Each structure stands twice: as structure tokens, then as C-alpha cells.
């Protein structure tokens with residue numbers, strides 16, 4: 001019997017888990033995928049939204065602002081990359097000025113400091129490669145960047161260090177209430193708990209509708225991106241947005257925390273919440289919009305394309321707290337589309353505290369504050385690299401040449417409290433395979449290290465969990481018929 005079961009190990013589930021780790025209780029996180037951060041939390045723009053866009057008075061606005069304020073401190077504590085380069089929301093027609101002024105008003109009401117509407121001359125001074133046809137922009141100095149999957153993995157580790165257990169590859173099929181407990185039925189058996197928290201992203205609506213008469217409706221909304229290599233100097237230091245539309249914040253051009261450029265995302269409503277395909281139509285459409293902001297944008301240095309799925313709830317706001325119209329002990333975070341990454345620390349804190357209050361959990365007397373992730377080898381000075389290598393000779397072998405990731409770091413990614421178990425898990429934690437060759441050179445060595453560290457055979461190592469085997473047999477097994 002658990003005190004709490006959290007369904008979903010995205011940034012929201014992991015933030016809730018980390019908060020609950022500050023209390024004394026038995027907490028279990030279940031996720032259908034083989035790793036944490038396999039849903040929207042691994043495939044988004046990585047923007048820490050300042051909060052100019054959220055409608056004042058909504059939970060989205062409140063949690064966006066609170067989360068954005070928490071983010072720098074949290075990232076420092078966890079050792080996760082964070083930056084605050086600022087943003088411009090561009091308008092290419094005279095009529096756009098009124099929309100920008102409305103956004104500015106919203107920013108003021110939401111308490112976002114420093115925003116102002118600026119004209120072409122100032123825009124081109126800040127970002128000389130912006131389309132000179134631009135008329136006005138909203139300058140948002142508080143707009144930040146975070147590495148979303150590194151944040152999620154670090155939150156999971158911080159939770160696990162305080163006793164939270166993670167059971168992955170476990171899909172929740174049904175929730176049932178029985179006298180004093182919730183029964184969580186999964187493809188790996190049934191689990192009982194005193195409180196259940198539904199943080200299942202695009203899968204959250206289905207679970208909610210099983211237990212509440214107040215039905216929700218989640219539409220999967222896909223966003224496709226181009227990711228560019230970081231070998232060239234950044235075209236822009238800040239994020240370029242266009243005016244928001246009914247479908248979201250529009251297509252952006254943005255640096256990432258690791259110095260890549262990101263173009264996208266599209267916003268397409270699709271029937272299948274797991275369909276993360278990229279399409280020619282989607283990507284071409286995104287590029288046409290990118291070129292409105294950045295006319296000389298090129299695909300020459302694109303290293304990969306990918307997509308993520310937003311969980312859009314028809315009401316448009318986040319739904320956070322106890323599940324209305326359900327037996328007590330059920331909590332949820334539903335419709336956590338953008339700015340859900342930004343809001344996650346705030347959602348984690350509020351939802352974690354509510355559930356702890358409901359269960360009357362004491363503070364964790366053995367609470368261990370998070371250990372910040374070590375500085376990556378790629379960011380070390382020569383003197384730091386020498387010390388690292390003297391302490392651990394595995395720092396002397398570079399496994400991923402594109403991102404300069406050493407064997408010591410790959411091994412540590414696997415040994416972490418919620419460690420990587422597949423190739424993509426290593427990639428999300430330490431960037432091996434994240435660069436120009438996308439793992440072409442380092443994948444075999446990463447596979448060997450995973451096999452050594454986890455005790456599975458080389459052939460069993462997968463790209464991203466069950467069903468994604470890289471090898472199908474040994475050459476010696478192929479015989480002439």
C-alpha cells in the first residue's frame with residue numbers, strides 16, 4: 001500500500017514527486033514508457049515563458065508566473081542549464097501594434113517586469129538578422145531558456161534520493177476507488193494507494209473521465225521542429241516569437257541552452273496522442289513561417305527534426321487539484337500544455353503540498369537536498385578536465401565526439417538514481433548522440449557501456465525501451481539456407 005501513486009513521469013509528475021520527497025511517505029511514480037521525460041517534456045521549445053501571453057486570472061497565468069520565478073533557483077540547485085536571453089514578439093503589419101499593446105497590458109497585469117513595445121530600428125539593433133519588414137515587437141527581457149529533459153531527469157533523481165520509487169514500462173489502464181483506497185490497475189498488476197495523482201499528459205483525460213462525472217476533453221496538438229547544429233555562431237541570442245494565434249504561441253526561432261538553433265513548432269490537432277511523426281507538409285509550413293522572422297534561415301545545418309504533443313484541454317486552462325466529482329484522494333494536473341514546462345515547479349509545489357496536507361504527511365526527517373549535476377566535460381577548462389581525469393580516468397575517453405561527452409559521464413548517466421537504461425536515456429541526460437552525427441559514431445560504444453553497467457546483453461540494449469532493439473542478431477548467426 002502506497003501513500004501516493006503519481007501517474008506520469010514527465011516534468012509535472014517528476015516535479016510533484018520531488019516535492020513529495022520533502023515529506024515522509026511512500027510514493028510511487030508509474031509511467032508507461034521506459035524512462036522519465038518521454039512525453040511532451042522531452043520535445044518542446046524549452047522556453048521559460050515570462051508570462052505575457054497567459055490570460056490574467058487563469059491558473060495558467062498564475063502558475064506560469066510562479067514557475068518562471070522559481071526556475072532560476074531550481075535549476076541552480078539541480079545543476080540544470082538555464083539562461084535568460086529575453087525574447088521579441090514580432091509584428092509584421094501596422095495592425096499588429098494593437099495586439100502587441102494588448103499583450104503588454106496582459107504582461108503588466110500578470111506582473112511581468114520590463115516589457116515594452118519597440119519599433120523597427122530598435123528591433124534590428126537587438127537582432128540584426130530579423131526580417132527588415134518588421135514593424136513592431138514586444139520586448140520581453142524576462143523570457144528564459146531551460147533544458148527540459150535535463151530538468152525532468154534531475155527532478156526525478158532528486159525525488160528518488162528521498163525515497164520516491166519509479167516503476168517504468170507500466171501503463172495505467174484503470175482507476176477504481178474502494179472504501180479507503182484507490183486501486184491503480186496497470187499492465188503490470190494492481191497497486192493500492194491512499195491518494196493518486198494523475199499527471200499523464202495526453203493520457204490524463206482518459207483516466208480522469210473514468211472517475212469523474214465532469215468530463216474533460218484533451219486534444220493532442222502536435223508541434224514539429226527543426227534542430228540545427230551548434231557549430232555555427234548563433235543567428236540570434238534571443239527568442240523570436242510571432243504574434244500568438246488561436247492555436248498557441250506560433251512558430252519561433254530560438255537558441256537552446258546548448259547553443260543550437262530551434263525552428264518551429266507547428267500546431268496540428270491529431271487523433272493519436274502518441275503520433276510523434278514529422279511530416280513534409282508540417283516542416284515546410286513551419287519553415288515558411290520561420291522565414292517571415294528570419295528570411296535567410298537555411299536547413300543546411302539541420303541535424304534532426306522531431307515533434308512533441310501538447311495536451312490541449314477544451315477549456316483552455318490548466319486543471320489542477322482534487323478531481324471534482326470523484327471520491328476523495330484523487331488529484332490531477334490536466335491540460336498542461338504550454339507554458340507547462342515553465343509552470344511545472346509551481347504545479348509540483350502546490351500539488352505536492354495539497355496531497356501531503358490531505359494525507360497529513362510529516363516533513364521528511366531524512367530529507368536530502370538535491371545534488372547539483374556535475375559540470376559537463378565539454379564546459380570544463382583544461383585545468384578542470386585534468387583534475388576530472390585524475391579523479392576518474394574514464395574522463396580520459398571521449399565517447400561522443402560531436403558533444404565531447406566522456407565515458408565517465410555516460411557511466412554516471414546510467415548510475416544516477418533514476419538512471420538511463422537505453423540509448424536515448426543516455427542522450428537526454430548527458431547529450432551523447434545529441435550532436436551533428438546523431439549517434440552515428442558513438443551509439444555502439446554507448447550500447448556497450450549500457451550493457452556493462454546494467455548487466456544485459458549487447459543485443460538487448462534498445463534505443464528507447466521495448467520494441468526499439470538496435471540489433472536483430474549476430475553476423476555469425478546468418479547462414480546460407
Ligand SMILES: Cc1cc2nc3c(=O)[nH]c(=O)nc-3n(C[C@H](O)[C@H](O)[C@H](O)COP(=O)(O)OP(=O)(O)OC[C@H]3O[C@@H](n4cnc5c(N)ncnc54)[C@H](O)[C@@H]3O)c2cc1C
Pocket residue numbers: 007008009010011012013030031032033036037038039040041042043044045046047048049170171172173199200201202203204221222223224265307308309310311336337338339340341342343
Ligand atoms: C511542441 C511543444 C512546445 C512546447 N513549448 C513549451 C515551452 O517552450 N515552454 C513551456 O513552458 N512549455 C512548453 N510546452 C509545454 C510543456 O512541454 C508541457 O506542458 C509539459 O512538458 C507537460 O508535462 P507533463 O508531465 O504534464 O506531460 P508529459 O511530459 O507528456 O508526461 C506525461 C507522462 O505520462 C505518461 N502516461 C500517459 N498515459 C499514461 C498511462 N495511462 N499510464 C502510465 N503513464 C502514462 C506518459 O508516458 C508521459 O511520460 C510545449 C509543449 C509542446 C508539445
